[in-house]
Amino acid sequence: MAKLNQPKAASERSSRKRGRRHPFATFALIAIGLGLTGGVYAAATAVPAAASAETTASSQADVDAGQKLFQANCATCHGLSAEGTDSAPSLIGVGAAAVDFQVGTGRMPMAMDGPQAQEKTPQFTDKETKQLAAYVASLAPGPSIPASEYTDGKGDAAEGAELFRINCAMCHNVAGAGGALTEGKYAPALKGVTGTHIYEAMVTGPQNMPVFNDQNITPQQKADIITYLDYIQKNPSPGGFALGDLGPVAEGLFLWIFGLGSIVALAVWITAKAN
Structure with missing residues (x-):
């Protein structure tokens, strides 16, 4: 009798065991978990998503306005799609910083051909410049x-001075007074x-300037260089007459x-008086 009841009890335990591990139970738990996770995430990000959509719409409006400005003022040289021509390089991949620097400082559009674009009064407003930058970006x-x-200009001026002397002074002069290069450049x-234009020049390398990316000079080091240049502009030379800061x-x-000349003139005067 015990031998007959033993298989029956084992069968009941096996049936109960299979009931607890029904294959659809796993899928049901996963579905419930995903549903709860998705609901919590949607509720937590509802407001930021709306704000992001507004920002995207505004940026797209700037891109559209910038495209119209570009086609009316820049496409003759740079091409209808900024692909470049024989007269001017492609602007694809130069980024918003390059446009903001070149247009914001009046270097573009160029007034005439020459060794390099010269700074002049900007032809576009700040808003129009940002729209052009948004389109190119x-x-x-x-x-x-x-x-x-x-x-x-709130970085470390001392650190910026050392970085400037090492990386920039050979062309721009240690006091940032500028200097002559070859072939009329x-x-x-x-x-x-402005600090913004200095930073943009470092990351884009306009004219003959090399590009200083974040691996060469970190963003904080760029901020230190800007702080140094701001410091020497606000503080006069401690040595008296600076002679234009043109160096030795x-x-x-x-x-x-x-x-x-004064010594020679004095010697001539003394000789003439003695005679």
């Missing part, structure tokens, strides 16, 4: 306009240039002409 990824935390003076060549020429 929509064509392909590229450097963006920097955040104000890196351009407000030049490194412009940096006095009066200008100082030596000044001494040669006026210093030695």
Whole structure:
């Protein structure tokens, strides 16, 4: 009798075991979990999603306005789709920073052909410049306009001075007064240039300037350089008459002409008086 009841009890336990592990129970639990997770996520991100949609719509409006400005003012040289022509390079991939710098400083559109584009009064308003930048940025990824935390001049001026002397002074002069280059080109003076435009120049490399990406000079180091340039503009030279901050060549020429010239003139006067 015990042998007959034993298989029956085993069969009941096996049946109950199979009932607890019904194959559809796993799928039901997964579905419930996904539903709850999706509901919580949707509720948590409902407001940010709406705000993001508004930002996208505004950006698209800027892109559309920038495209119209580009086709009316820039397409003659750069092509209808900014693909470039024989007269001007492609703008695909240059990013918003390059446009904001070139157009915001008046270098573009160029007034005339020359060794390099010269700074002049901008022909577009700040809003129009940002719209042009938004359109060019929509064509392909590229450097963006920097955040104000890196351009407000609140970095380390001492660190920025060392970085500037190592990376920039050979062209721009240690005081940012600029200097001549070959073939009629030049490194412009940096006095009066905004921190945003200085940062944009470093990441885009306009004219003959090399590109200083974030691997070469980090964003914080760029902020330090901007802080140094802002400091020397706000603080006069402690050595008196700065002679335009043109460096030892200008100082030596000044001494040669006026210093030695004065000695020679004095010697001639003494000789003439004695005679």
